[in-house]
Amino acid sequence: MSLKPTSTGWTLAFTVLLAVGLSVAPLPEKFRPLPSLRQEGSLGPKLAALVLPASLRGVKAPRPPADGLAPDAPPSALAEADTAVSDTDPQAGPQVGEAPAVPGIGLEELSAPTLTNALELEALRERMGAKHVDIELNCRKARADGTCDEDGLAPFMKALGDLRSDARRTPVRVVHLGDSLIASDYITDVVRDRLQERFGSGGPGFLYIHRLASAGRATRAGTASTDGWKMERLVDTHWPKDRVGWTGVAFSTSGPAQGTRYSVEGAREAELFFLAQPANGSVQVAVDGKNTQRIQTRAFGPKAEAAFARLKLPEGAKTLTLTASGKTELHGVSLESGTPGIVYDTVGLLGGMAEVYLRAQPQAFRAQLKHRKPSLVVLMVGGNEAFFLSRERTTLDEVRSQMKELVSRVRTAVPDAACLVMSPIDAGVRTMSGELVTRRHSAEVAEVFREEARAGGCAFYDTLAAMGGEGSALKWLESGLMLEDLVHPRVRGSNLLGHLFDLALQRAFARTHPPRVPATDTTGLQNATPALRRTFESLARRESGAKLRVGIAQLGASHTAAHYFSDKVRDALTKRFGDAGRGFIAAGKPSTRLEAAHVSRTLDGEWTVEDAKSTPAGSSGNIWGLTGIRAVGAPGASLGISFCDGCTEDKNRQGRLDLYALDAPGAAAPEITVDGEAIAPEAPPPEPLTQPTVRIRSFPVTGVAHSVQVKVPEGGGSATVLGASLEYDTPGLVYDALGLPGATAFTARDMDAAALDAQLTARRPDLLVFWYGTNEAELPELDANGLRQDYAALISRMRKATGAECLLIGPTDRLAQDADGRWNEAPSLSKVLNTLPQVAKDAGCAYWSARAAMGGERSMQRWQRQPVPLGQADGVHLTSQGYAVLANAFVKDLMAAYESTKKGGEPTASAAGAP
Structure with missing residues (x-):
């Protein structure tokens, strides 16, 4: 599918081609618009031992390594993102148990399947020299005497604690703004999954109308119609000024009706983000193909403004379709479950920087963020700032000023929310001779971000240090964790970064809410x-x-x-x-729980099913079947247990069907039928019974499917059946x-x-x-x-x-x-x-x-x-x-x-x- 390009599309295409051409030319590195695309010599074999095994059920399987890349990334890297070697070689990688969980690093409250994946990432972390780095909490609110009254993450940690204690009835939302590292939801997907496992899921959160780029996964977005939509982004040369907020992208149409479709299974609430402006058209909402409501997107006043509309999602809804008619501009849709839990919004703009997010219309930025009511806002940029510093296209003072202003806008828009600034990761460049060297300025940008986070009352996470510090990108490249552009991690590298950030969040939570x-x-x-x-x-x-x-x-x-x-x-x-063989099945009422194992039970006539939790009066006392159940049938009643209903027949298979029953003084001798054939009654015992006795009768059978029927004869006493079992002589x-x-x-x-x-x-x-x-x-x-x-x-x-x-x-x-x-x-x-x-x-x-x-x-x-x-x-x-x-x-x-x-x-x- 393709969206209509902006009016500058051809200019941008020509610019990219020119940049690529200059980058492969024999020029000094500082004059290249892009890192060198020339690859002279082998990079060395990839370390197969670091390839992770496939995940178990309950943990998301590794996704294809199609990373969303910034406009600065060379086309060769974009191509590699879709053709890279699979990350799921089952024959390679650290096996479960090679890296035992270390107390205190945040692994204590993960479920078994997720812990398995986390231990694999821990093994990878140790091999790569990556580190567990604590979040620097800083101070968001000081007392009169200068001591800290509330640290930078306090609102978020309180919200998580309220979820944990079931004192909160609304979702805890996180808005994570960043660059191409998260554009395809890498890194953040691990954090979201872990937080939702620990504290419950509140739904998918904010999603775009359509994916933002051809590279990367089709994720965090709907599937839009094939043409007619015009996409404008804050990263474009002519960005949509005075229209979009932190969502960063405008999807507009003014011609024939255009649609987009979302999977909404598990969601009960949805909300449309759009621009209300004069003479606007409308959006038809359909759930599972049925029209439910129409949303008018025109403004009531003369000015355009960010607007929102709640959408109705009935229980069990599977799809949501939005069809825009007339002049409309949509920004995205949020989907939530309507229950307490974590909602983690990911907004990654390819080429994103603090300066890019400052391009957002201030009122729209404030309105959208305030409307979202986040408990935490995460700012994850810096990579492109470091790149532009290395090309002398910006200065450190400009980087500082831009981050200061972005932090201020977030704090002003949502003063009750926590905020957290992340440093850029390490990256590398290739010189004209083919030598791989560390990209300059990442550490400088990280330090500036640390200082501005502290000054602005935000927490700070040193992603660069967690990755392993300067030079780690080269090691990650050699080990298959980075793309050849030396800027973007592959899936495994992104998973490791998400793992480290998640555990840092969990450690911060455990400081005030120890498990x-x-x-x-x-x-x-x-x-x-x-x-x-x-x-x-x-x-x-x-x-x-x-x-x-x-x-x-x-x-x-x-x-x-x-x-x-x-x-x-x-x-x-x-x-x-x-x-x-299937083994033992207790006597009892019909149950759908047995259907999956191809077992069925029937009770006809008057039966009383008793259990050992409350022993009734009677001669049978405390004698029970293996499950603590017994079925007592009155005269004329019958009971059946069938094994392997619907199984493929094997007439050569031999086996044994056993019937467990209770013989008691005065009880009737039941009539037994196995596979439709009556079984001759046993001779009475030489001595009359004086107390109840468990009797196990065994019948040889041939084939796979078998049944036993027990009938209580008319005119006699009751009969008690405990259960039956089937085994094969295999x-x-x-x-x-x-x-x-x-x-x-x-x-x-x-x-x-x-x-x-x-x-x-x-x-x-x-x-x-x-x-x-x-x-x-x-x-x-x-x-x-x-x-x-x-x-x-x-x-x-x-x-x-x-x-x-x-x-x-x-x-x-x-x-x-x-x-x-x-x-x-x-x-x-x-x-x-x-x-x-x-x-x-x-x-x-x-x-x-x-x-x-x-x-x-x-x-x-x-x-x-x-x-x-x-x-x-x-x-x-x-x-x-x-x-x-x-x-x-x-x-x-x-x-x-x-x-x-x-x-x-x-x-x-x-x-x-x-x-």
């Missing part, structure tokens, strides 16, 4: 060696081709009963080690999910030990996975010592009965809502988090913290506020997507420990837990 994370609540699989050695040895033998079965039984509460987590874990493990893994909603470790403790242990032994587990603790966290008077003793005793008993190894999963984050609607941590969550690692140690089990994997303190709230929610509104349970993210993190840590043990070593830092 309340128990020392034992860390990510990764702890105590894997020697707790899981035999299980890992069996998996290694299975992977090597041994014909054996590996059984895993997971016991727990609703997180287990939901099946979403265990289904994902089962899928991942059976894909690697083989599928030996090598592989069986993963049982044995969960009871609302259960605690005390629930399992109080169930009939002999009956439960006998059933568990019949499942032949090699590994017992225990996932209790989330419901214990809700008990106000929880006895932590009693939990430690009883839970350890329960695990010890079951291990003795089965001979299995054990692994404990700690609770997810759990919140409770008070009378004012504010979310607070569950009353005993900290007790549970401090107790369960000791329970695991006492029982000789491995330990994995689900809460730490989610991101630690108040992570449930952040998971609730994701664009696609990962946490349920009840503050307790996860969505299916959330369970999938958590399961992926669990499998990754489990397999990292497995691989390390298989190689004969201890688990890596990631597998052993990273602080």
Whole structure:
């Protein structure tokens, strides 16, 4: 697509061609308009060891290295941006765990998938000599005695704290103004993702009508119609004077109707930024193809002014289309979720400088910024200032004056917002002889910006020092982190810069809001060696081709009963080690949660489904099925459980279908049908039953899909069914999910030990996975010592009965809502988090913290506020997507420990837990 050029388009094109020609000519470096494009000699091989592996689910995958470049960048660099080598070589790069998280650098509250990516960037940082540099807070408000009353980031940190404590009902907005380094949303995308993970997402934020340049990614913008739009930018020779504010770009049309389209999934609020002026036309708004409202863009007075219009987005909306008719000028659209969280606006102008942003019409700049109500404004320029200084096109005094004025405009427009100035990064130039040298003046500009930030009451971040100081650009180029123009980082370099800035922000926040994370609540699989050695040895033998079965039984509460987590874990493990069958399914009501695993249940007639949380009176007492459930059927009632509905048939596969039931004195002998064939009744026991007894009946089956039907005969007593299981006589893994909603470790403790242990032994587990603790966290008077003793005793008993190894999963984050609607941590969550690692140690089990994997303190709230929610509104349970993210993190840590043990070593830092 192409937008109509301004009237100076041909002049600009000729100027660029002339500049390129002079730059490749044999002239002294100072007379070249652009850095030398001549490349004499090889730059040396790229360091493949720095190529990062692909990210896990839940973390954005590396994007194509198409960086937005300034007008100063040579066309060859623009071409390279779209053809550069992929950054996702899975065979190269630092593996997870090579760079353990260092306490205090800001990694403490990242979810497991994001922490994986952060650790990779930490490994890259160490290799490149980049540094963790703290933000210089400076002072924005002084007391009468001259001491500082409020530092430069205080409003932003307070807003984040209010989000954390659920005391804020509006978004926390950041407006990040910069140059080509962020024009394609590199650097800022990492910061946005991390902040939204920690504090919740408030939506995408400000987006342009269309992308600003052919280079770079199509991001932070809509998709405009093919022609008819005229784009004018503050960086143009004839910029749109007296019209645009900090948004920096005007998209205008005066002919036939022109449109642009946005994806708005997850957004509930939108706002159009436009110029109201006399005799203007209108904008038709359509949501999912249906017209919803028309916005008139004409001014009510004689003067043009920045204006805004709210747009209606119904729940579930997917697309927003704007069609401009008549004379109109649009500046962009903001999209928000309408919920508390982070909104991070990125406005990167190719060739941006402080002087460029000062070209904005002052009233429009103030109006747009004030209307946005930011808690933080970030100013990220300096690269082009340093370039122009090196070409003697400006002076240091002019650079100082321009930054002083820009800081003043921001502080005046939004006096209650925090502001932060970033230094330019390092860059290089190529001499006429082909030598690579550091570009002059970056450090001088950085120092000027530091001084003006301090004088203006803004915080300051030394990006140059974080990158590694002067000369680092040359090292980054050799390592494949910079484009050949020696000015713009590639994707990996940008990700590293975003990573360093994010952690600096997080450290600043932790100064006044330290995370309340128990020392034992860390990510990764702890105590894997020697707790899981035999299980890992069996998996290694299975992977090597041994014909054996590996059984895993997971016991727990609703997180287990939901099946979403265990289904994902089962899928991942059976894909690697083989599928030996679906395992155990409890008797019960039909459930859509079983559909993904091709399992179904039916209940016909009168059935009572009882659970172990509240034992009813009756002869069966505390005897329950493996999940703490039993289904009691009246005469004439029938129950069915079907496995592998819709699976591809394999008539050669042999297996076994087991039915778990309860025989009791006076109970009816049920009629059993397997795959439509009636099973002959068993002979009555030689001695009449005097007490309830668990009976497991096993039936050989052929094929993949099987079903069992149990009918209670008419005219007799009731019958009790506990569940059924299906296994194949093929090598592989069986993963049982044995969960009871609302259960605690005390629930399992109080169930009939002999009956439960006998059933568990019949499942032949090699590994017992225990996932209790989330419901214990809700008990106000929880006895932590009693939990430690009883839970350890329960695990010890079951291990003795089965001979299995054990692994404990700690609770997810759990919140409770008070009378004012504010979310607070569950009353005993900290007790549970401090107790369960000791329970695991006492029982000789491995330990994995689900809460730490989610991101630690108040992570449930952040998971609730994701664009696609990962946490349920009840503050307790996860969505299916959330369970999938958590399961992926669990499998990754489990397999990292497995691989390390298989190689004969201890688990890596990631597998052993990273602080």
